[in-house]
Amino acid sequence: MNFLEERIQKDGIVKEGNVLKVDSFLNHQMDIDLFKQMGEEWKRRFADAPINKILTIEASGIGIACVVSEYFHAPVVFAKKSKSINIEGDMYITEVESFTHKCKNQVIVSKKFLNPEDHVLIIDDFLANGCALQGLISIVQQSGATLEGIGIAIEKGFQSGGRVIRNLGYHLESLAIVDAMDAQTGKITFREQ
Numbered sequence: 785m786n787f788l789e790e791r792i793q794k795d796g797i798v799k800e801g802n803v804l805k806v807d808s809f810l811n812h813q814m815d816i817d818l819f820k821q822m823g824e825e826w827k828r829r830f831a832d833a834p835i836n837k838i839l840t841i842e843a844s845g846i847g848i849a850c851v852v853s854e855y856f857h858a859p860v861v862f863a864k865k866s867k868s869i870n871i872e873g874d875m876y877i878t879e880v881e882s883f884t885h886k887c888k889n890q891v892i893v894s895k896k897f898l899n900p901e902d903h904v905l906i907i908d909d910f911l912a913n914g915c916a917l918q919g920l921i922s923i924v925q926q927s928g929a930t931l932e933g934i935g936i937a938i939e940k941g942f943q944s945g946g947r948v949i950r951n952l953g954y955h956l957e958s959l960a961i962v963d964a965m966d967a968q969t970g971k972i973t974f975r976e977q
């Protein structure tokens with residue numbers, strides 16, 4: 785087991801409805817030493833990519849992306865969730881359905897911060913059905929930037945997002961892939977990587 789899998793095993797809580805709670809170290813209270821290890825690992829896995837920008841989505845991706853940016857020396861842009869209809873032409877806009885909150889959000893990034901010269905690494909905490917990620921990929925495509933790769937902390941391998949994204953040919957690196965989890969026993973099974 786790698787460092788993140790060990791931590792999930794120790795502190796992760798399996799909830800009903802296919803939800804893994806990791807709020808004691810990843811997305812509410814945040815363990816920055818753990819984030820640094822994650823940054824180091826993604827830097828190793830994306831060593832050859834000319835990444836000059838990190839893209840994530842609010843809220844829980846931001847903390848991770850900020851620590852990771854230290855390893856790539858690249859600024860972080862986060863997509864903002866916006867309820868209002870934005871008709872101004874200065875934003876890339878996409879729509880994302882939230883897995884945890886079961887609602888649709890319009891997600892926006894200012895055109896000032898992403899352009900065709902950029903080489904982007906997308907970072908997020910979870911990959912489940914892939915809606916959040918598809919939204920971020922759409923924003924990169926609208927901007928004309930190059931998507932160099934995607935770093936996910938925890939992929940839920942029993943949901944479809946990871947398979948779809950890999951089939952599309954993107955370089956996806958998930959640090960922990962959960963293949964099964966049981967809310968009754970609390971047992972979590974990781975994919976061998």
Ligand code: 5GP
Nearest residue numbers: 802803804883884910911912913914915916
């Ligand atoms: P997707 O769009 O891939 O279906 O879901 C991704 C987003 O939903 C993540 O950014 C994350 O915020 C949230 N999410 C999905 N599954 C889980 C989960 O099991 N636990 C937690 N804490 N968040 C999740």
